[in-house]
Structure formats: C-alpha cells, structure tokens
Amino acid sequence: MALQLKIIGILLIVLSAIHVVFPRYFNWKEEFHQVSLINRQMMYIHTFFIAFVVLLMGLLCLTSSDELTGTSLGKKVALGLSVFWSFRLLFQFFGYSSRLWKGKWFETSVHVLFSILWVYLSVVFGVVYLY
Structure with missing residues (x-):
C-alpha cells in the first residue's frame, strides 16, 4: 500500500x-x-x-x-481521507449538472477521468484504514 x-x-x-x-x-x-x-x-x-x-x-x-x-493515527487519517474523497466522488455526480459534460467529448473525458481518480483515492485510503 x-x-x-x-x-x-x-x-x-x-x-x-x-x-x-x-x-x-x-x-x-x-x-x-x-x-x-x-x-x-x-x-x-x-x-x-x-x-x-x-x-x-x-x-x-x-x-x-x-x-x-502502520500506525493507529495514520489509519484514522486514511479513514478521514477516504471519507473526504468519497464525498468528492458523490459531488462529481450529484453536485454538478450532467449538462456541463454530457455530449461533449473533452468534458466527458475529464468527468470520467476524475470519477476514476476519486474512486481510486477513496478505495486506497479505505483499504489503508481497514488493513
């Protein structure tokens, strides 16, 4: 990790x-x-x-x-970061209107790329907390 x-x-x-x-x-x-x-x-x-x-x-x-x-405090920080980036992921879909990116090649690509990034951050920090 x-x-x-x-x-x-x-x-x-x-x-x-x-x-x-x-x-x-x-x-x-x-x-x-x-x-x-x-x-x-x-x-x-x-x-x-x-x-x-x-x-x-x-x-x-x-x-x-x-x-x-490797530390209890580090794992708690990782949990906080997982929650932070998970909320950022939710806002990617529910905070921004799909009219901003739907049907536009570049904007859709950026939307997908950052959605993947927010998932990656949320999952890695969550795994750090759990293990």
Whole structure:
C-alpha cells in the first residue's frame, strides 16, 4: 500500500498544481466581472486553499506512507481521507449538472477521468484504514 500512497501523493500534487490554471481556463476575469468583490475574492481564495490542502495531502502521502499504513493515527487519517474523497466522488455526480459534460467529448473525458481518480483515492485510503 505504501507504493499506492506514493502514487496518490504524486497525483495529488499534480492536481493541486492544475488549480493554477483555473482562473485563465475558466475565464474568471470575464465571468466574475459582474460579481461582487467579496464573491470574486472568495472564489480565488477558496480555490487557493483547496489547492493548498490537496498539495499537503499529496506531500503527506509521499513523505509518510509508512506512518499512514502502520500506525493507529495514520489509519484514522486514511479513514478521514477516504471519507473526504468519497464525498468528492458523490459531488462529481450529484453536485454538478450532467449538462456541463454530457455530449461533449473533452468534458466527458475529464468527468470520467476524475470519477476514476476519486474512486481510486477513496478505495486506497479505505483499504489503508481497514488493513
């Protein structure tokens, strides 16, 4: 399982880095032009902290895989991460409208890819907790 956690660590670090392109890719400057200053700043700040937490999760997996798999506290952290990513998986299907991706090749591919990633994260962290 330590190898799986190291793979997850790399994936999470890459995922955190992807957040850097969100403002430009999703055209936030134009999209948020009419939004109040507080809402605009909350979006940028929350995105930063989501990316930061995902980065920290990745670093934890890369640097502390033995502790996650071999200690009581590590297993509890793994359980928490399994629950976190399981909820993220649910939101992939019930939080976002299928109109955002259905019938669009790229968006559907991204939806499927991230659905698989959320399942992978949920299962690996769940297995770490159980064994």
